[in-house]
Amino acid sequence: MTNTAFLEACAAAIGAQHVLTDADDAAPYLGDWRRRYQGAARAVLCPADTAEVAAIVKLAREHRVALVPQGGNTGLAGGATPDASGQQAVLSLRRLNRVREIDPHNNTITAEAGVILADVQTRALEAGRLFPLSLASEGSCTIGGNLSTNAGGTGVLRYGNTRELCLGLEVVTPEGEIWDGLRGLRKDNTGYDLRDLFIGAEGTLGVITAAVMKLHPQPAARVTALAGLGSAYAALDFLALAQRHAGPLLTGFELMSDFCMQLVGRHFPQMRYPFQTRHAQVVLLELSDNESEEHARTLFERLMQTALEEGLVEDAVVAESLAQSQAFWDLREHISLAQSQEGLNVKHDVGVPISRIGQFIEETDAEIAREVPGARMVTFGHLGDGNLHYNVQAPVGGDPKRFLAENEKTLNRIVYDSVQRHRGTISAEHGLGQLKVDEAAHYKSAVELKLMRAIKAALDPLNLMNPGKVLR
């Protein structure tokens, strides 16, 4: 009866056709993209605008119904999936899909939470600007989800995470009030930074309904290059050299171990390995140049010349065309696909200080070799951000499912303990969601957890905003 009353009130607020209770209608919202989590819900609620979101939050508060905000449902940590109780309601933001304003002189775009990331990129491009956030799911993830998880992606080295791209927010608070913080200002020192508190909170402190995002000038050209190196240590020195030469023009610096390259070659034989010999590590570099392709290429050639002379790189190739630039990126982007083809694996989205990357890989590899013989490390990532996808593939032969079932816990413990020793993070860009909430509680200090809990209790004392995510 309470449920009926709640659903009727929701239907009155947003229209009955936007309160999904039919199992088939609701299904796409109840499981996560990686199919790790399957939840249930009283209903999936699809308000059309901010006022309707506020109305729903007020009703949920009145009826003590927990809400699970959801954008494009592409998250990798189960943050947007309801629990199995069937007592929660999914709050889908997809109908909030208007671009409210583009201001080229202010280099900003104001978009509602449900706007697809690729659409933000397109609208920026049409205005002669760049919106640099870019990630694999950009065709279906939403800007609200990007903000709530502080998504990373491939442009972080130069442009920062989603957090650094946001100037202002509109948020529906847990009380159902609308906070209009939609400021398009580069500087504003008038009190607590509420914006950054809601960013990355995964919907546990309120519902982001719109945002003012920063735009950048469109570069005249993007050019990539590949370099073969003897070790991850050499890659660190090479990064410093590249930054000295290119400064902020360096927009990509991706590390890929030789085993990554071997996997790509094995499962995608049409993809050409660009060097004569094997190299322990391959680095992909990208320059975004405001002058010209020629200028970028000249800069690359000078950099590679110096790096070869200093013995930092063993071989290098600069893309001759846009197609070749894309082919280099394809190598990088096919690693995950090649991993899937190769079979089951355990993924880790970790970060350490950039200076520790060589040591982290060496020590962690050695410990895994000792404790979990046969495990094969697939190590790649955004070296320029200190973010490694340190994945572990089951050994050749045997039963990979059984191997992982027996060893996943040990592998996680080894990797995360090593991360902790190097003052790193167990979730660099994917967030905590429900996947890592216990791991986070294990590794965070008591003081930090206490501060987080105090903030959660202050803003959401009824614990109705995405409960069980981020914090327990």
Place this chain on the structure above:
Amino acid sequence: MTNTAFLEACAAAIGAQHVLTDADDAAPYLGDWRRRYQGAARAVLCPADTAEVAAIVKLAREHRVALVPQGGNTGLAGGATPDASGQQAVLSLRRLNRVREIDPHNNTITAEAGVILADVQTRALEAGRLFPLSLASEGSCTIGGNLSTNAGGTGVLRYGNTRELCLGLEVVTPEGEIWDGLRGLRKDNTGYDLRDLFIGAEGTLGVITAAVMKLHPQPAARVTALAGLGSAYAALDFLALAQRHAGPLLTGFELMSDFCMQLVGRHFPQMRYPFQTRHAQVVLLELSDNESEEHARTLFERLMQTALEEGLVEDAVVAESLAQSQAFWDLREHISLAQSQEGLNVKHDVGVPISRIGQFIEETDAEIAREVPGARMVTFGHLGDGNLHYNVQAPVGGDPKRFLAENEKTLNRIVYDSVQRHRGTISAEHGLGQLKVDEAAHYKSAVELKLMRAIKAALDPLNLMNPGKVLR
């Protein structure tokens, strides 16, 4: 007696010689730099390290003594000055002055709160890196104060505010516990963004004791140029053009009205006005180039050529030498000094969306001309950040003191109402302190104030951390 007990306990914790109660010893800590505020205090407490800060905070809590954290005491909003009651204690962070670590490969420096900003710059330079935060008081302000006020300065266009330069913090909480958030990570999505909550909170949520700050590669050359323009509107188009040409190499874009130039010429006749004729607005541009001075100059010349052809600028001059670059910056930096020479004035540190700057100036000028006849506007600022120092000088002749006494309130109301209409900020880079706490309460929404108060109450329920600042 309570006071004696508190002071004795403090003396036991940090040494009697670091508990200043003598009037002469304490005096430099009790008034603000601009001599707008004069406070009193039980004592000035000077702990040596984080553990001693924690001990003091615990004692203050036990004895219910409010603490006023203070760095270099150069703030412009009275945020570090105690009230007049004599019941508060100043907590000076100056003895926490160690650089704990420089990590060139991670591009980070870990410094304690009391390290002078100029020393952070120097230590970065010695490691072949740039710490880009730069402001007038850099010889005496501290990094802890910069963080607590989220200081801006001249490098924001490219490098961001202090907030954007910080990766991690160490904070003593209002409970006297130490939060070790000293992470040197570019990516870390494991929960609420506590770091950004403490940054800009002006010591009202806890005491920042150390920070991990980002370093950047040292540019090979910095070159400046001046351009004369017909209006602030033209400056907006010129900014967009400059960003398209130079992208992230553009590190400065400062606007100065002709009246600013006239004031500098009048009071510093040795400073050469660089153009043949007057221009309504003069823009100072700076490029930070990773290649060479020659490359920067060529880029500037190409930009100016295009801007002249498109009719955006009326005249332009590119610095031929480091000395000339410095001379251009000197023009900009002498505006405040020339204003002082010219006489009393009211200062406003406001920000609006960059696209609104022309309109903001035009409308606000017109309203002031109507309401406060004779007032002379001295308008300059960081156009690239939307941050204007919109100052008002008393009319020629008459009694400036009386003029300002009679009109300051009206002027502030006109300027801040105009800021509000343009969705701007009444404090772009100086913070609220005690100077603007009531203005902020007037202009902020009830929802925003409620959120801020909820956070303050959650973290500092006894209201002992810099009470009366930021929020009342």
